Amino acid sequence: MSFTRRSALAASAAAVATLGAAPLSRARAQANSIRIGVLNDMSGPYRDISGPYGVACTKQAVAEFGAQGFNVEVINADHQNKPDVGAGLARQWYDQGVDLILDVPTSSVGLAVAQVAAEKNKAYINTGSATSDLTGSQCKPTTIAWMYDTYMLAKSTGGAMVRTGGDSWFFITADYAFGHALERDTTGFVKAAGGEVKGAVRYPFPATSDFSSFLVQAQSSRAKVIGLANAGADTVNCIKQAAEFGITRRGTKLAALLMFLADVHALGLQTAQGLVLTESFYWDLSDRTRAFTRRVLPHLNGAYPNMASAANYSATLHFLKAVKDMGVAAAKVSGTAIVDRMKAIPCDDDAFGPGSIRVDGRKLCPSYLFEVKSPAESKAPYDYYKLLGTTPAGEAFRPLNEGGCSLVHA
Amino acid sequence: MSSDTTITAIPTGVVGKQAPGIWGFNGSQLIALLLMIAALGVAPFFLYPVFVMKLLCFALFACAFNLLIGYVGLLSFGHAAYFGMGGYVAGHAAKVWGMSPELAIVLGGLVGAGMGVVFGWIAIRRQGIYFAMITMALAQMIYFFCVQAPFTGGEDGIQAIPRGKLFGVVPLDSDMAMYWVTAVVFLIGFMMIHRIVHSPFGQVMKAIRENEPRATSLGYRTDDYKLVAFILSCGLAGVAGAVKSLVFGIATLTDVHFSMSGEVVLMTLVGGLGTIFGPLVGAAVVVGMQNYLAEAGAWVTVIQGVIFVACVLAFRRGIVGEIGNLFKVKL
Amino acid sequence: MLDAIEAFLGVPAPLLFGQLLLGLINGAFYAMLSLGLAVIFGLLNIINFTHGAQFMMGAFAAWMLLAWAGLGYWWALLLSPLIVGFTGVILEKLFISRLYKLDHLYGLLLTLGLGLIIEGVFRNEFGSSGLPYRIPDELQGAWDLGFMFMPIYRGWVVVAALFFCIATWLVIEKTRLGAYLRAATERAELVQAFGINVPRMITLTYGAGVALAAVAGVLAAPIYSVNPQMGSNLIIVVFAVVVIGGMGSILGSIITGFGLGIVEGLTKVYYPEASATVIFVIMAIVLLARPAGLFGRA
Secondary structure (H helix, E strand, O other): OHHHHHHHHHHHHHHHHHHOOOOOOOOOOOOOEEEEEEEEOOOOOOOOOOHHHHHHHHHHHHHHHOOOOOEEEEEEEEOOOOHHHHHHHHHHHHHOOOOEEEEOOOHHHHHHHHHHHHHHOOEEEEOOOOOHHHHOOOOOOOEEEOOOOHHHHHHHHHHHHHHOOOOEEEEEEEOOHHHHHHHHHHHHHHHHOOOEEEEEEEEOOOOOOOOHHHHHHHHHOOOOEEEEEOOHHHHHHHHHHHHHOOOOOOOOEEEEOOOOHHHHHHHOHHHHOOOEEEEOOOOOOOHHHHHHHHHHHHHOOOOOOOHHHHHHHHHHHHHHHHHHHHOHHHHHHOHHHHHHHHHHOOEOOOOOOOEEEOOOOEEEOOEEEEEEOOOOOOOOOOOOEEEEEEEOHHHHOOOHHHOOOOOOOO | OOOOOOOOOOOHHHHHOOOOOEOOEOHHHHHHHHHHHHHHHHHHHHOOHHHHHHHHHHHHHHHHHHHHHHHOOOOOOOOHHHHHHHHHHHHHHHHOOOOOHHHHHHHHHHHHHHHHHHHHHHHOOOOHHHHHHHHHHHHHHHHHHHHHOHHHOHHHOEOOOOOOEEOOOEEOOOHHHHHHHHHHHHHHHHHHHHHHHOOHHHHHHHHHHHOHHHHHHOOOOHHHHHHHHHHHHHHHHHHHHHHHHHHHOOEOHHHHOHHHHHHHHHHHHHHOOOOOOHHHHHHHHHHHHHHHHHHHOOOHHHHHHHHHHHHHHOOOOHHHHHHHHHOOOOO | OHHHHHHHHOOOHHHHHHHHHHHHHHHHHHHHHHHHHHHHHHHHOOOOOOHHHHHHHHHHHHHHHHHHHOOOHHHHHHHHHHHHHHHHHHHHHHOHHHHOOOOHHHHHHHHHHHHHHHHHHHHHHHOOOOEOOOOOHHHOOEEEOOOOEEEHHHHHHHHHHHHHHHHHHHHHHHOHHHHHHHHHHHOHHHHHHOOOOHHHHHHHHHHHHHHHHHHHHHHHOOOOOEOOOHHHHHHHHHHHHHHHHOOOOHHHHHHHHHHHHHHHHHHHHHOHHHOOOHHHHHHHHHHHHOOOOOOOOO
């Protein structure tokens, strides 16, 4: 008797622990309400790129869209950069009536969530992953990729740099797929524009924090441009150490192939000045971007929007526009239908301006090549960039027939 | 040796008693086992099948880890290497070579065991903290390898791994079909570990944990025993990783990263080191927590750290160990 | 003659010397961090997994002193180790001291958890992309060595690291305090019986080891990205360094730290893809040949 009781207790403890993990129990959404789930990194290395700022920009879009006859609710979660956590949350959200999942940085999580969205026939807009596979070999009728990919970064930085005189390159490349893709694509554009590549060094990722050895190698190649095919803390370290070794002071240009406004802020202008990089959004680009920034700024806790968080704003507005266009009831039924409608109607918002979405799910927008200002040139907080060149929306991205997306022939 | 000074927290008196029962299960364990099997039978009807499968994969991983720390007293700080690599190889085999799921799972296990042979051979030369640091460093090498190797897809991972057809016949595309396969694999692994622990081999393992010099003086080649236990543990970790990659259809760097090695320690510690059911409970807590805390925002790592600290300072027996202690039963 | 050497080396000789120098500088960080670990391990018998987080705290403390109190680099070099060392003393008193009677592995797990907490709190407070910190004006600029520019600051890092390493070694090997420390490592009860307050000595030793990590953090702040995860990648390499050197050996950890920095530097020239793995490969080889490490007692 007592035996049974003890064991039952033990087992019920196990059962309670299991039940504690039951799917997030929220009331099912009403028929006349739209739910948007922002799934991103709130606690890891990509937090500052979007994280809480991406959530704030999404909410800003919802507030500006206003009451149009249906409710909009925004929820958010931290995928902790774990694909299984991300895919699991996506599955639960979609089952609980979430109509759109947004953001999702980290390529492995971004691609995993795309699969869940396609399986559940729900809308998915990725504004955070750099992989061009989202609109290429792994494209889905439910996926839209909003602001950038490795191809677009390579084309803008590689092509435009050569035209401004930076015609010989040396790459410092993070030795993994992302770094390889950046180096390969950029090499192509540098050569196409008549430049040459003098060499490349591939360093182990993410174990390297001292880049001086590679910078010295780059310098002794006498290349005019050092291309940094990496991201995040690696890029910041490269730039910091390049300044220390006086590389930029002696006329060599640094081209960061993936860098955000938050990274420049982390470096400080003294160190980052002269750096060249590509973004598809900058707050001080036009009256419209300034107006958007003025509106969203009170919600950002001192930071400024960059292309990732602004893309959340832009994508949410466009999604809501499409929902209104086809009616809430119809929008809730099929993710493919709502994504098709988003592709059919033109985009226009203050952050990214007029644009469109291609059949493979690629949102088209111009890409901008910026140079980081010197401390003397900077007049205001976050007054960091000057515009060097613009690649128009039609040319900025990989041509439709080169991506290998199955939707293109359909 | 008092229970406080050993890495496991089982009261020594209980360890010594060989309770009669079936397959080495004592009465209370047998009842808990039946309840667990019943829970496995009904769980997918109440919870997300994919979620339960994930839990079972981690539970098997934690059980394999527990085989080392709980019964041989070896703390491996690099178990993610075998788990993740099993997943990568099984995923690659299923996707690129078109291997059927059961073979992919076996292959994942063999890869884990094979790595265990090499790494174990290096690592068992040292004990305690040294062993932990060596396994960690070796696992870090595997992580770098996976970041660079083309077949892993770098930070994209291997995506869209097909679940295929079991024995070439039964399609596993539905979550329920996959669930039963996962549940059976888990049960086999679970029973196997239990059987090992209660075999004569397992008794020698425990003797090594309690007092290695004495075991040596009794004529046991302790290094051989440790190596075999290490290989078995790595092989089962590889199986768990292989099943996970089929369940989710993805194999990524997360599973070979150092933090995964830390998480499996956390699971086992929370559930109870050296208890049969502890790793299962611990896996449920940690996996559930990651799911729940996702909506709590930025505090996931901090809360994990707090649980680590709390477990070490306040309840070293873990959940199952504390319950067992309370009711004077061994679970 | 020089041509022959270059043909043998495969790269221009001056470039190689430059790279050796850079390797030595990285070795300075390995040496300082592994020294702190060795000091803590020697007396407390725990592997301090919080070490990476404490290295990071050192760098952040330098930033805070500048941003909040207007105190520059030199003040930071003095105050940051004291502040971070003091937090170490508190951690030891509150948590770590409860574990001395238990298996050492619990110390490892506890400090791992503490590291997670510290890193998470810093990320929530300061974000993930890092904070700016500049090289002090006195150390700006570079020497022209002919074949390359050597930033003055890098030279300073080597000098400072050598100073702290040698000072630590002297204190432990040549002073009365060091003698007590070494004695307590062997037979704590006996030292206690001589009227030495061993628990306090242990607490202060932990604080000192942590302070060494913080010094390394301050030295790193102007040249590495100051972000919450800056210590976590470094620390696993440092653990491998400690295993190679043999734990508990002060001089061993210093020599191994500098030596492996040079080896890593050479790898960056000849085969950069392997520069992260080379230390782990060496570790495996050393373990096969000398399980106790190069300088350890079996």
